Amino acid sequence: xxxxxxxxxxCAYCGREFARAGMTRHLASCPEREKVVEAxxxxxxxxxxxxxxxxQDAWGGDYWLHLEMAGSATLxxxxxxxxxxxxxxxxxxxxxxxxxxxxxEIGMTRKAAQVFRLGVELTHIYxxxxxxxxxxxxxxxxxxxxxTRHPIALMARNLAPGYECQECGGxxxxxxxxxxxxxxxxxxxxxxxxxxxxxEDYGEPMPLVNSPRVGLCGYEGPAExxx
Ligand SMILES: [Zn+2]
Ligand SMILES: [Zn+2]
Ligand SMILES: [Zn+2]
Ligand SMILES: [Zn+2]
Numbered sequence: 001x002x003x004x005x006x007x008x009x010x011c012a013y014c015g016r017e018f019a020r021a022g023m024t025r026h027l028a029s030c031p032e033r034e035k036v037v038e039a040x041x042x043x044x045x046x047x048x049x050x051x052x053x054x055x056q057d058a059w060g061g062d063y064w065l066h067l068e069m070a071g072s073a074t075l076x077x078x079x080x081x082x083x084x085x086x087x088x089x090x091x092x093x094x095x096x097x098x099x100x101x102x103x104x105e106i107g108m109t110r111k112a113a114q115v116f117r118l119g120v121e122l123t124h125i126y127x128x129x130x131x132x133x134x135x136x137x138x139x140x141x142x143x144x145x146x147x148t149r150h151p152i153a154l155m156a157r158n159l160a161p162g163y164e165c166q167e168c169g170g171x172x173x174x175x176x177x178x179x180x181x182x183x184x185x186x187x188x189x190x191x192x193x194x195x196x197x198x199x200e201d202y203g204e205p206m207p208l209v210n211s212p213r214v215g216l217c218g219y220e221g222p223a224e225x226x227x
Pocket of ligand 2: 089090091092217
C-alpha cells in the first residue's frame with residue numbers, strides 16, 4: 001500500500017491530536033486525563049500498579065494504540081484485546097515473546113506487572129502463517145486505581161490512515177488484493193471505482209479498516225475496541 005505520512009490519533013480524554021510519540025508525552029501531562037485519574041483514585045478500593053503501554057505494528061508503525069493496563073491483568077487479556085481491536089480473522093495461534101522476533105516466549109498467564117517493567121518491549125505474533133507482528137512497550141507506570149472497570153483502558157488510537165484511490169485519488173475505502181499482490185499497485189479504491197473494478201481472483205475489493213491486518217488472511221475487521 002502507499003506510503004503515508006505519520007498517522008495521528010486523538011487523546012481519549014481531551015480529543016487533541018498527536019502522532020504516536022507525541023501522544024506518549026501528551027498523556028503524561030494531559031489535564032483531562034489527570035482529572036479522570038484523580039477521580040478514580042478518590043474512589044474506595046485497592047490500589048495497584050497500572051502500566052502505560054504503547055502498542056504498534058512492527059512494519060511501519062502507522063497503526064498504534066496507547067493503553068493503560070492493570071498490573072494484575074494477564075497477558076491473555078491483552079492478547080484478547082489485540083485480537084478484538086486489530087487482529088482476529090479465524091482464531092489463529094498467538095504468542096508474546098521478549099527479546100525480539102525469536103526471543104523467549106512469555107506465558108499468557110503472566111501478569112502485566114510481572115512482565116512490563118519500564119522500557120520493556122514484548123513482541124506479539126498473531127498467526128504463524130501470515131504473521132501480524134505487534135510491539136508492546138511499557139512507557140510509564142503509576143500506582144493507583146484503574147480508571148475503568150476493565151483490565152485495559154484505551155487512551156488513544158491512530159486515526160485510519162488516509163489512503164487514496166489508485167484510479168482517481170479520492171479517499172479509498174476498499175482494497176483489491178489482486179492489484180496489491182499481483183500487479184504491485186496500491187489496490188486502494190474509492191467506493192465508485194471498487195464497484196466497477198475488474199479483478200475477482202481474490203474476491204471483491206475488501207473494506208479498508210483501521211488495523212494492521214488489512215489485506216492479510218481475508219481480514220475485514222470490525223477492528224473495534226472490545227470495550
Ligand atoms: Zn489529552
Ligand atoms: Zn485467518
Ligand atoms: Zn476512485
Ligand atoms: Zn484490482
